[in-house]
Amino acid sequence: MDAVVKYSAQAAQMPPVVVIGAGPVGLAAAAHLMERGLEPQVVEAGGHAGAAIASWGHIKLFSPWRFNLDAACVRLLSAEGWSPPRPTGLPTGTELVEEYLRPLAQTAQLKDRIRYRTRVTGISRGDRDKTHHAARQGAPYTVRVEAGGATADLRARAVIDASGTWAQPNPMGPAGLPALGEQDASVVRHLLGPLPDVLGAARSRVTGRRILVVGAGHSATNTLLNLAALKRTDSATEILWAVRGTNLERSFGGGERDELPARGALGQRLRRLVAAGHIRVMTAASVQRLQATPPEGVTVEFTDGRSVRVSAVAAATGFRPDLAMLRELRLDLDPGVEAPSGLAPLIDPEFHTCGTVPAHGVEVLAHPEDGFFLAGMKSYGRAPTFLLATGYGQVRSIAAHLAGEDASPLELALPETGVCSALDPYEAEDQEPVRLR
Structure with missing residues (x-):
């Protein structure tokens, strides 16, 4: 036309x-x-x-x-x-x-x-x-x-x-509600947003510091990989990763089964970084409260009583x-x-x-x-x-x-992820939460 x-x-x-x-x-x-x-x-x-x-x-x-x-x-x-x-x-x-x-x-x-x-x-x-x-x-x-x-x-x-x-980012708290303190001004200044540019504009906020990434999707994966790249230039940078589930397979993706190679490769890179200890994982970690901790930090408390103090939080929660x-x-x-x-x-x-x-x-x-x-x-x-x-x-x-024309949808050749399932992989295995102190 x-x-x-x-x-x-x-x-x-x-x-x-x-x-x-x-x-x-x-x-x-x-x-x-x-x-x-x-x-x-x-x-x-x-x-x-x-x-x-x-x-x-x-x-x-x-x-x-x-x-x-x-x-x-x-x-x-x-x-x-x-x-x-x-x-x-x-x-x-x-x-x-x-x-x-x-x-x-x-x-x-x-x-x-x-x-x-x-x-x-x-x-x-x-x-x-x-x-x-x-x-x-x-x-x-x-x-x-x-x-x-x-x-x-x-x-x-x-x-x-x-x-x-x-x-409209999702809040970090349980049950779809903001975590206690998440919206306090003293806490907000420690929040990096869902996809912070940690290798660019946000670099000074994360270099050499302990950073927590919350979430298990592609936004979390990208931020974790970029933080790992930063860590290679400054080994003092610590990367913590909190996920609500107990099984990380969905985050790691379909690998070679993914019809988008770049998407599959992201998850496999993340898997290797976790296995090598460059990223420390907290599983079954649902955020309950955030509280500013002077002089420069925020304490994140989880619903099971665990807590961790970090310099900044990237909430990749969708x-x-x-x-x-x-x-x-x-x-x-x-x-x-x-x-x-x-x-x-x-x-x-x-x-x-x-x-x-x-x-x-x-x-x-x-x-x-x-x-x-x-x-x-x-x-x-x-x-x-x-x-x-x-x-x-x-x-x-x-x-x-x-326009009053035929509105029948056209078939699309969309790429499979390689991780299709009718069950939630996070809950597929009954595992003990990883405890990080």
Whole structure:
């Protein structure tokens, strides 16, 4: 399909489709909408496309470029002479932004359709609240935004929320609640965030000190590996790793069975570092309390009575969706995963550890509010296994549906992790917790 779209006079008179987020999936949504003659308006809280990704720009993706590019976006870019990167190359977050998202946002068709530094604070529709479902059907949406200290309402014929989950990290405490003291100002200054640049901007905060990493996913793995690289230049740096489970196999990954070699290699490197004693592991370690310990440190107490004093903590505990701005919408969300009810059984981390999910679109993403969709990482709720190619398939289907075209999902060749299981590997073995003093 030609990347240049001629809009009909009728389409030009209708409110736009508001897309929340100018990340990879949000911009892909805009590109697919334009190819079908629909007008998008993208709102982005950050100052540029891919602002959230820039926050972890130092991290290298384990999926190569060919899984990270959307076809409609490539058509837009190619029309302006853009040359795609090597398909098998592994971009960093910064490269994904600078070599793909920024040029995409600057294309002639997209650059005037994106509002930066514009945060969505609420969404509703018509002139009634959500207790009046029948009166709202078919009415345009109201998307309330804040920009430059001013508040405004945007009208939309439909809304695609691709705002992601980066701004909503999970707390460290048990049962989904913050640990006691986790939000105290005296403690917060010792927290490094979920993916700190310990070899760059955060280097001075961790070099030669005792650092605790909390979490068992890919964010934890990347931080642990970078800390280990730092330790090779300063042996005084101590690395502690706390996980809630007792079996580390999921963290170590599928190794050679992983269809993304870089993803498999990360886990195997981590396994070797743990075996060699460069990283000291605390298993069955659920954080109960954090307390600032003068002069420069924080004491972390666990639910079983263990405690450890460290200089800083990197909480790689995952993310959850921001649902506050969606309070005036009728949503069909799974009560546990907080993903659309049709999608949740396919991705629920209590039962699935795969990095893949069957191709899907509007048939599992729809809500009682016709014309509203969650897409991308936010559509996965609290599940951590999202891949960009899945999000691109979602927004292609949504755009086709809004245009009245065939919205059937296209089959995707997504890579297996090599650790797929219907049981939680952390609980597969009854092991004694490792005690670290």
